[in-house]
Amino acid sequence: MKNLRNSLCRLSSLLLVAAAALGLMAGCTGDDPVKQADPPLLTPEEYPVVDGSTANLPMMVQIMQETTGITQAEAEQYTTCNKTSGAWYQLAYGYSDLLLVYEAAEVVKDELANIGTELDITPIGRDALVFIVNEDNPVQNLTRQQLIDIYTGQITNWQQVGGADLPIVAFQRPDASGSQSLFMKLLMTDDEPMAAPTELRPAEMGELIEDLATYDNTDNALGFSVFYYANYMYSQPGLRFVAVDGVLPSDETIADGTYPLLNEYYLAVRADEPADSPTMRLHDWILSDKGEAAIRAAGYIPLDLGEPNAE
Numbered sequence: 001m002k003n004l005r006n007s008l009c010r011l012s013s014l015l016l017v018a019a020a021a022l023g024l025m026a027g028c029t030g031d032d033p034v035k036q037a038d039p040p041l042l043t044p045e046e047y048p049v050v051d052g053s054t055a056n057l058p059m060m061v062q063i064m065q066e067t068t069g070i071t072q073a074e075a076e077q078y079t080t081c082n083k084t085s086g087a088w089y090q091l092a093y094g095y096s097d098l099l100l101v102y103e104a105a106e107v108v109k110d111e112l113a114n115i116g117t118e119l120d121i122t123p124i125g126r127d128a129l130v131f132i133v134n135e136d137n138p139v140q141n142l143t144r145q146q147l148i149d150i151y152t153g154q155i156t157n158w159q160q161v162g163g164a165d166l167p168i169v170a171f172q173r174p175d176a177s178g179s180q181s182l183f184m185k186l187l188m189t190d191d192e193p194m195a196a197p198t199e200l201r202p203a204e205m206g207e208l209i210e211d212l213a214t215y216d217n218t219d220n221a222l223g224f225s226v227f228y229y230a231n232y233m234y235s236q237p238g239l240r241f242v243a244v245d246g247v248l249p250s251d252e253t254i255a256d257g258t259y260p261l262l263n264e265y266y267l268a269v270r271a272d273e274p275a276d277s278p279t280m281r282l283h284d285w286i287l288s289d290k291g292e293a294a295i296r297a298a299g300y301i302p303l304d305l306g307e308p309n310a311e
Helices: 013-021 054-068 072-077 083-092 106-115 144-151 178-188 205-214 227-233 251-255 278-286 289-297
Strands: 050-052 098-102 119-134 221-226 239-244 262-270
Touching (some): 050 054, 050 083, 054 072, 054 098, 054 227, 054 278, 054 289, 083 098, 083 106, 083 262, 098 178, 098 278, 106 178, 119 178, 119 227, 119 289, 178 221, 178 262, 221 227, 262 278, 278 289
Parallel strands (some): 050 098
Antiparallel strands (some): 098 262
16 A cells, blocks of 8 residues: 555544444445445555545545545545645645645745645535534524624623623634634634634644533633534534524535535645546546545535435
């Protein structure tokens, strides 16, 4: 099996078993290869080095399993990521071949431009920036303006938005993280958020959710993530989503576009990748009907929102 270089994080079997229990890995039985009439697209030995965002790991597993015919357990073993910022650098420097990845932060985009590697980037699906509160918090909805006011320090107490008389403790992520870049792009736009103390800016996306669940005054806490990760990969008891502008995030409201804070995730390769390489064969498969079906089977929302394609 081709060595996946410079991997920093591995999707645990427990997460994928949980995803399978939710029906996200349709057609997979854990240790059985995907049943397919056609020969595999690629052998495991020629499979390109695929990298990306943490929230895209189940998609990577599904695609590898379907295109090589290996088992889910084997695909999990060889599916790794350098997270959003690291993945973009890995591709630009030639350490990986293909990304399934969320949008890079502006500072990362600037550095990629300085590196000078031309990339071929295609949006393939849709996710959402979601806000998370403790389940005992009575606030069910926040407007975009209220969220901006909270993160710029104009609103400091939950009582100002219909909640209890408690100070709002607003978590953020590091500047280069995928979810922080979406937070800046989709919500803050021209506004600068107030600086969060280190303890309220956890490095890992899972840490933010854990910290929200275990924060000493949990009714106070507010945080954000991307929907797929928070809902399917790392949900925590005692937490719930808050509606934004009256719309609760869900598969349905993301698919139909009614939830307001939406953004694409991407398929990316280097622009000089040879057209007949295994990387481009995988790239073209992902953009085909079979690729769209695999994205759906992993529980994601492809940009083509029609009926799932029959195999």
